[in-house]
Amino acid sequence: MEPTAAERAIEYYRRRLDALVLESCERVRAADLPFYRAFPLAAMQASVKRVFEAVAADLESDVPQAYPAILSALGVQRASMGVSVTEITAGMHFGFEVVSEAFAADFAADPDPMLFWERKRGKIAYAGVAALADAYLVAREALIRTQADEILALSTQVLPLHPGVLVCPLIGHFDRERVEAVTTAVLAAVARHRSRVVLFDLSGVPNMDVGMADPCSAPPGPSSCWARRRCWSACGRRSPGRSPRSASTSTSSPPSATSPAASPTPWRCSASRSSTRDRICPSGHATRR
Structure with a gap:
């Protein structure tokens, strides 16, 4: 039985995953984003690979769950470190861009897997950004409340x-x-x-x-x-x-x-x-x- 476009797209993505991770890391480093500037290459590759594996899991499901979950946890961690949310979204963009270019090059004569990826990409990326924004908002509000309490305590010394x-x-x-x-x-x-x-x-x-x-x-x-x-x-x-x-x-x-x-x-x-x-x-x- 001939595999469907979805099956071919998912198989291709998983087979090329390591190469896509390396290419994405190279683009992030080339962009010279402040947070990733001092990030060790091995640690960056391990972190990006976890994100790509979460995308692979969501390619096989109707509703994205793995990718939003990992970005939500990442958002809480990065917000506590003072990392700008735009730096994270820029890294996400590089990753999706690398995958889309790979699909466009390897499926030029067979656009169905590429179309499947692009449809899934839109849903996954939107769910991830929403989860990331919510995590940043909650983390920043908690930080502001903590700072306000500390300032209030320091300003009421007797x-x-x-x-x-x-x-x-x-x-x-x-x-x-x-x-x-x-x-x-x-x-x-x-x-x-x-x-x-x-x-x-x-x-x-x-x-x-x-x-x-x-x-x-x-x-x-x-x-x-x-x-x-x-x-x-x-x-x-x-x-x-x-x-x-x-x-x-x-x-x-x-x-x-x-x-x-x-x-x-x-x-x-x-x-x-x-x-x-x-x-x-x-x-x-x-x-x-």
Whole structure:
């Protein structure tokens, strides 16, 4: 029985696979792509051969699976190394180009296997690029989240300056998320060091929304309760200047005036920014004076 065009194309591809891998590697090296420039030839050939074998498997299936899977794994690895996605797609293009040229040269008088390859090439390449793009997107988002968390942690340092005194340098623009992170860090440091004074250095803050920076001074309600509740949970004190009636809007009950946690000496927090003096409530929120 005469083999079909698909069978002849697949047999030809597998038979020429090693030669096609070598030709593809030579073109990639000739292109002088930054990532592949220092790639050892033996390692490059082994990596490219795995990709070509995945393409061979997908030539025999209706839906490409092996090639997208290997590019997805490759994308996660390369993205973590900082490799540009265009360098990977350029390498893919060289490989497909080498195979297409081989089919065109060897099946000039018998175009059916070549047409089978070109149809399959389009489906396989599209599925691979889609998988690669998704992998890069997920990897880059994870990297950005990690970097953002690290920056947030570095920007909320609370340092002991003197027994009972802490200093918190603030740098950059502040949104609600950063204000909440600073509040959490300050309260944790206050409880850990049993401090009565917190100094905030605002020289590195170009501007700050007073309403956002001082939820303790906002009218009682859900938006301000969280700050007072944190004050009570961290130090067992009411925010200074708050009457029991206004403080009772929180979902937590503040300690009574006779509670052992209460202190006759209120907290004192201050901030310095050039010649500007600010008043800071015990939860670490600034109000312009």
